[in-house]
Structure formats: structure tokens, C-alpha cells
Amino acid sequence: MKSYQEQPRSSSSCAACKFLKRRCTSNCQFAPYFRSDEPKKFAKVHKVFGASNVSKILNEVAEDQREDTVDSLVYEAEVRLRDPVYGCIGAIASLQHRMVELQRDLILARARLASYVGHCSLSSFLDDHGGLFMAPNFLDIPESNSLPFDQFGRFHFP
């Protein structure tokens, strides 16, 4: 992938350098991701993470992943500014709760379908599958046990 450093730089400072009131050099690390017409984007990440920490995080990732990294940092910063107590953790808790509800609805719907087809009665289906309501983890992601919420939505931290 072509290095951003080889691309010609525009004459205007990027949003980061404008915010930090410094000269925007041709190899400015922030310039590709914080354009001058998006000042709020950098302001948000700066408020939550700080310029130095954003720079360190960007240096840790491959160049072709930096755009995604900036997008996720901006998202996290926005959510944290909207919800200073829980940030993205609140969003995760809400989504997990929704997932639990959907799993419950799926079990009930499958039971109802099974009873229509006549394979078994509703009560016996729930006897066999009701335990799924309390399954500890519905996510098929690696290390999902590291998620902080149990099936009751309670925090458990690593």
C-alpha cells in the first residue's frame, strides 16, 4: 500500500495540528485521518484519549489498519462523551440484553413451530430446551469469556 508520506500534502493544516496549534508537516501522522474539514472528530478523540495516546496507538498498528483504528477511536470517544459513566460498555450491555431477549424469542418460536408440525408438545420442547434461556454465552467469538457480563447482565471484570 502506498505510504501516505509520499502523497502531496495540501497547504492547509490537518484538524489535529489546527487544534494543537502547531505546524502541520508533510509527514504528519494525523493528517490522513483528521482532515481539516472535520475539526470535531479530532477534538473528541483528544478530549477522551489525548493526542499523545492516539499517536502511540496508531504507531502500534499497521498502516493499512490505521483508518479503522481512528474510526473506532472516534466512535469510542463519541460514546464516552455521550455517556461518561459507561461509555461503550453501556452499549455492549444493552446489545447483550437484546440478544438474550432474541434468544428467548427464538426458543419460544421454535417450540411453537415444533408443536404445529406435531413433533412434540410445547411443554416437552421447553423441558428440553428451556435451559438455553440461562446459557452463559451466546457469542461465538474467541475468548468471549472475557466479556464482563454474565447471563444476568452483571459486570465481571478481568
Place this chain on the structure above:
Amino acid sequence: MNSGRCAACKHLRRRCPSDCVFSPYFPANNPRRFAYVHKIYGASNVGKILLDLPVNRRAEAADSLYYEAYCRIKDPVYGCVGLITILHQQIHNAQCQLARIQAEIGALSTQSQSEVQQFQQVENVGPSFLPDQNGVPNSTSFYDLSTWFD
């Protein structure tokens, strides 16, 4: 050296004052907790976030900051946003599955209702066709069964 310093002040190599904003949430026996939030947010930003909150919300804020920092250190590209994306996908898949099953139930329900209605029509023929208690056929409700075999 003050051995009663919190993890934050130990990490920052400074004196831990009695009103230290970090000490209730970053105890000395868990140095990793502050190290993670410091690495991602910086002590100054964490302090500002905590000070902006009422005291009764700070513990939860410190916990969520720690967890987000933990996720970001494990996955520097997506952090905990990666989990949000995965959850959205799984919710979408579950909703599609649910919609399919509900459509199947709807179709079966319609089919069985139509069968029940046909059955009821047949049942309604019987009693009105039967003669009254004097044995006289109820001719006004006589039903021509020959139409069934057309």
C-alpha cells in the same frame, strides 16, 4: 516512602494525597488496572472524567474505563467497538431467523385455520340435517350432499 499510596500514585511516582481522586478506584493491590487506563487514556484524562462525575458514579466509570482500556490493549485496531460490531451482526442474524420461523408459523397457522373452517362447515351440516325430536326431517336446512362429490 508512603506505603499507603494508591496504584495510580505509585505508577505516577508521586505522593498520594488524602483526597486523591484515583485512590478509591485504583487500589495498590491491582497495579495493572491503572496501568491499562493510563496507557490508553492518560492519567490526566481519567482524572478529568472522574472529577466531572458525581462521587456515586465514579466507581462504575472507573470500571468501564478499565474494561475499555483492556479491550483496546487486546485489540488496538477495534477495541471494544469490535464487540459492538459482532453483537450487531448476531442480533441481525437472530432477527432474520426469528422472522423466518414466524413466517413459517404464520403459514402453518393459516393452513390449519382453513382446515378447521372446512371441518366446521361439515359439522354444521349434521345437526341441522337431523330430524327434530318428533322424527320430522328439518327440510329447511336440508343439505344436498351430492355437491360434495362433484
